[in-house]
Amino acid sequence: MSIGELRRISHTGGRRRTAAERRAAGADNKAAIVFLAPFILGAVVLTLGPVLMSLYLSFTDYNLLQDPQWVGIDNYARMLGDSRLHQSLLVTFIYVLIGVPLQLGVALGLAILLDKGMRGLPFYRSAFYLPSLLGASVAIAMLWRLIFGAEGLLNTLLGGIGIESHQSWIGSPETSLSTIVLLHVWMFGSPMVIFLAGLRQIPVELYEAAATDGAPAWWRFRAITLPLLTPIIFFNLVLAVINSFSAFTQAFIVSGGSGGPADSLLFYTLYLYQEGFGSFRMGYASALAWLLLIIIGVLTAVNFWLSKYWVHYDD
Incomplete structure (x- = not known):
């Protein structure tokens, strides 16, 4: 028996979860992902993306009008x-x-x-x-x-x-x-x-x-x-x-x-x-x-x- 199965059994009072319980848990996980998706998307697109882009631009000569030119440090x-x-x-x-x-x-x-x-x-x-x-x-x-x-x-x-x-x-x-x-x-x-x-x-x-x-x-x-x-x-x-x-x-x-x-x-x-x-x-x-x-x-x-x-x- 795998560790994951043991953990699932421990969360259900020592018994195996029924098929209905597993489907309910899966639905809850999907709902959580749906509600978290805007935040995750915003964090990646509006925060992580610009941060990584600014790191790249810090090694370039960029005037907003022309393509960035790599200049190292x-x-x-x-x-x-x-x-x-x-x-x-x-x-x-x-x-x-x-x-x-x-x-x-x-x-x-x-x-x-x-x-x-x-x-x-x-x-x-x-x-x-x-x-x-x-x-x-x-x-x-x-x-x-x-x-x-x-x-x-x-x-x-x-x-x-x-x-x-x-x-x-x-x-x-x-x-x-x-x-x-x-x-x-x-x-x-x-x-x-x-x-x-x-x-x-x-x-x-x-x-x-x-x-x-x-x-x-x-x-x-x-x-x-x-x-x-x-x-x-x-x-x-x-x-x-x-x-x-x-x-x-x-x-x-x-x-x-x-x-x-x-x-x-x-x-x-x-x-x-x-x-x-x-x-x-x-x-x-x-x-x-x-x-x-x-x-x-x-x-x-x-x-x-x-x-x-x-x-x-x-x-």
């Missing part, structure tokens, strides 16, 4: 001397290193505040989540230009308190990236909701026992909240890093697609877009896309490796 070798690529990496890493911790810190702080059981919690939760739905949109990016422009709302507010300023905050290399980081921090809604759900899972008995022993609030936060919340922090951290590296709309709209003054807003994805659809160097743009994939993959792997030193799971 020339596109990857070109990256070593590409100063604008290096600038885009610098801008993106600064954006990630500053924006991600600030966003998660704000999200965690507001989640703790909302976890206190204040009145109108559903309203505040929805209001704080709203920026995450609107933050990466074209309309909000254009609004950001109006707020931080030379005649924008920020300068108007500063003038109202006696500080005259006609500086364009998005037009200055020293401050333009800070405005985009602020926009990123403003989109704290998604991690905040996830933090709030994690806080609701921490047993209240732990806080009550610590309070009975006279532990102050800061100690309860450090010894109870943070350790039990580390899996949620890790989850939000991984998602935030990936999303930050793929940021595009904010920099494109605020800088007008140019990368800002002195390339201070030249995000990696914006430079990739300029090379592929601005200069029609699609082969080089494909190589840039694979470099981005490698960077995100390496950073994600590092995060998972480091997680064993600070993430605590309940056994």
Whole structure:
């Protein structure tokens, strides 16, 4: 008797399945294949196919108008001397290193505040989540230009308190990236909701026992909240890093697609877009896309490796 037959017998309580049961199981399998077919087809045609095509194009010289010409690793070798690529990496890493911790810190702080059981919690939760739905949109990016422009709302507010300023905050290399980081921090809604759900899972008995022993609030936060919340922090951290590296709309709209003054807003994805659809160097743009994939993959792997030193799971 084969292993497959033994498994089938074990699933039917130690007896062989009847012909009717086998036909029913076959019908269920066919139904499953039918329902999964659109997803599988979409994954192959819309995801796997373009991914493999971009890998091929990364080794070619392709301008979208003529047939790709094989150039080997020339596109990857070109990256070593590409100063604008290096600038885009610098801008993106600064954006990630500053924006991600600030966003998660704000999200965690507001989640703790909302976890206190204040009145109108559903309203505040929805209001704080709203920026995450609107933050990466074209309309909000254009609004950001109006707020931080030379005649924008920020300068108007500063003038109202006696500080005259006609500086364009998005037009200055020293401050333009800070405005985009602020926009990123403003989109704290998604991690905040996830933090709030994690806080609701921490047993209240732990806080009550610590309070009975006279532990102050800061100690309860450090010894109870943070350790039990580390899996949620890790989850939000991984998602935030990936999303930050793929940021595009904010920099494109605020800088007008140019990368800002002195390339201070030249995000990696914006430079990739300029090379592929601005200069029609699609082969080089494909190589840039694979470099981005490698960077995100390496950073994600590092995060998972480091997680064993600070993430605590309940056994």
